[in-house]
Amino acid sequence: MATDVELFDLVVIGAGPAGLSAAIEARRFGLSVAVLDEQRRVGGQIYRAVEESSPRRREVLGADYAAGAKLAQDFATCGAVHVGGAAVWNVARDKTVSYLLDGGSKKIQGRSLVLASGAMERPFPVPGWTLPGVMGAGAAQILYKSSGAVPTEPVVLAGCGPLLFLLAQQYLDAGVKIKALIHTTGTGDYLRAASHVLGALRGWKDLSKGSQMLKKIRSHGVQTFAGASAFAIEGAEKAESITFTHNGQRKRVQASLVLLHQGVVPNTQLSWALRAEHRWDEQQLCWIPVTDACGQIEETGIYIAGDSRGIVGAKASASQGRLAGLAIARQLQAISPEKFKAHEPAILEEIRTHTQIRPFLDTLYRPQDAHRIPTDDEVTVCRCEEVKAGQIKKYVEVGCLGPNQTKAFGRCGMGPCQGRLCGLTVTEIIASERKVSPQEVGYYRIRPPIKPITLGELASFE
Numbered sequence: 001m002a003t004d005v006e007l008f009d010l011v012v013i014g015a016g017p018a019g020l021s022a023a024i025e026a027r028r029f030g031l032s033v034a035v036l037d038e039q040r041r042v043g044g045q046i047y048r049a050v051e052e053s054s055p056r057r058r059e060v061l062g063a064d065y066a067a068g069a070k071l072a073q074d075f076a077t078c079g080a081v082h083v084g085g086a087a088v089w090n091v092a093r094d095k096t097v098s099y100l101l102d103g104g105s106k107k108i109q110g111r112s113l114v115l116a117s118g119a120m121e122r123p124f125p126v127p128g129w130t131l132p133g134v135m136g137a138g139a140a141q142i143l144y145k146s147s148g149a150v151p152t153e154p155v156v157l158a159g160c161g162p163l164l165f166l167l168a169q170q171y172l173d174a175g176v177k178i179k180a181l182i183h184t185t186g187t188g189d190y191l192r193a194a195s196h197v198l199g200a201l202r203g204w205k206d207l208s209k210g211s212q213m214l215k216k217i218r219s220h221g222v223q224t225f226a227g228a229s230a231f232a233i234e235g236a237e238k239a240e241s242i243t244f245t246h247n248g249q250r251k252r253v254q255a256s257l258v259l260l261h262q263g264v265v266p267n268t269q270l271s272w273a274l275r276a277e278h279r280w281d282e283q284q285l286c287w288i289p290v291t292d293a294c295g296q297i298e299e300t301g302i303y304i305a306g307d308s309r310g311i312v313g314a315k316a317s318a319s320q321g322r323l324a325g326l327a328i329a330r331q332l333q334a335i336s337p338e339k340f341k342a343h344e345p346a347i348l349e350e351i352r353t354h355t356q357i358r359p360f361l362d363t364l365y366r367p368q369d370a371h372r373i374p375t376d377d378e379v380t381v382c383r384c385e386e387v388k389a390g391q392i393k394k395y396v397e398v399g400c401l402g403p404n405q406t407k408a409f410g411r412c413g414m415g416p417c418q419g420r421l422c423g424l425t426v427t428e429i430i431a432s433e434r435k436v437s438p439q440e441v442g443y444y445r446i447r448p449p450i451k452p453i454t455l456g457e458l459a460s461f462e
């Protein structure tokens with residue numbers, strides 16, 4: 001039976017730093033706000049399960065994690081409605097949001113929307129990455145944050161990026177044995193990043209955190225290989241070892257659990273589903289939705305904040321969320337344009353301060369070409385439909401111009417993840433084969449449902 005769709009001044013998708021901050025800001029000006037997240041508890045990626053984590057887990061995860069408790073508390077008392085366990089499977093330009101909850105499908109509508117769906121780990125398509133015993137370092141951290149689960153056997157961490165080192169430090173503090181840390185950052189990366197060091201020095205606190213992490217890892221005597229390349233995981237039925245090139249030699253480390261990571265990229269499924277314009281960002285090697293300074297897509301009343309608007313980190317994500325909340329309050333005439341103008345510059349300055357380190361980090365931890373664009377044709381790219389790199393190259397040979405057509409050629413990107421995991425790789429393979437820019441190649445046309453939905457759930461749709 002059809003019922004009225006619940007209407008709020010603001011509907012936020014994502015209860016991480018960006019979404020929570022947008023909600024708190026909008027509530028300050030009296031707007032009615034609902035925040036949806038597929039996780040039951042607020043916090044997003046960085047502060048996942050912060051409200052319920054034990055003191056021991058908070059200690060291991062560090063001060064940056066524990067800081068999320070204050071944000072969660074501010075949100076709990078701000079008067080916004082929190083809909084936990086709500087997986088959004090469609091958004092429309094009329095600001096209607098469709099989501100799954102407790103086995104049924106529901107709708108909610110906002111006079112404005114904030115998309116704050118955050119980041120996801122960049123795919124790492126190397127030989128053997130689909131073997132059991134190989135997973136993302138971020139996924140391993142999710143297990144620890146949400147349930148305290150840690151590996152019982154020694155692990156190998158491989159790849160690049162701050163999260164790889166952060167997890168190494170957290171694992172050491174939690175008593176996990178790290179067999180080896182194999183990272184790709186080498187002298188060339190440091191030299192390239194040197195040109196951005198001035199900006200990075202302005203974010204010296206974050207910079208010093210990085211060097212403290214490395215110091216700690218070394219002090220535990222973890223076997224570390226820097227400047228490694230050409231990773232491959234070997235094993236018949238499951239991971240048995242990882243091989244890589246280091247100082248010009250091929251090396252092998254036995255491992256039954258390999259945690260791969262090469263940075264995070266914006267989760268843009270929602271903005272693509274809205275047909276927003278996106279541009280390829282050569283510095284972060286990913287798609288970024290085009291917005292105005294406050295994060296608004298065109299003149300739609302739909303805003304994007306946080307890592308789903310380009311990787312900026314937790315602090316800048318929170319500031320972007322506040323800016324979106326403030327801009328919406330002005331748009332819905334809860335505050336005057338003068339009041340908006342009085343607050344906007346300080347938040348923009350915060351964002352600038354928190355993002356000054358980005359060019360340095362993005363350059364230092366730029367993932368290697370061969371770890372993004374497989375040279376081995378046997379590497380699986382689309383995990384859902386089991387499409388290999390060589391097949392995509394063959395599609396290009398016979399005239400496939402972009403990711404969308406790979407769907408017709410071989411169902412690539414048509415599985416339950418809707419191309420979320422293979423999209424960037426497919427774009428970059430095609431661009432490389434066609435010798436054009438990823439911008440020219442484009443991305444999948446994302447259609448609902450962006451989350452798997454059963455027929456039963458669809459039938460319950462009001």
Ligand SMILES: Cc1cc2nc3c(=O)[nH]c(=O)nc-3n(C[C@H](O)[C@H](O)[C@H](O)COP(=O)(O)OP(=O)(O)OC[C@H]3O[C@@H](n4cnc5c(N)ncnc54)[C@H](O)[C@@H]3O)c2cc1C
Pocket residue numbers: 013014015016017018019036037038039043044045046047064086087088089116117118119120121138139141142163166264267305306307308312313314315317451
């Ligand atoms: C696996 C992982 C671990 C990370 N760990 C750390 C860390 O320990 N420290 C650190 O400094 N940075 C970490 N980061 C980076 C961190 O995510 C960001 O800097 C910061 O959390 C971004 O905030 P945000 O609000 O933009 O997004 P997030 O914090 O990512 O929040 C986005 C939220 O949106 C929800 N969401 C997404 N899609 C949907 C949907 N369709 N329906 C409903 N809900 C949806 C997600 O469940 C999530 O809770 C991590 C990133 C990843 C991917």
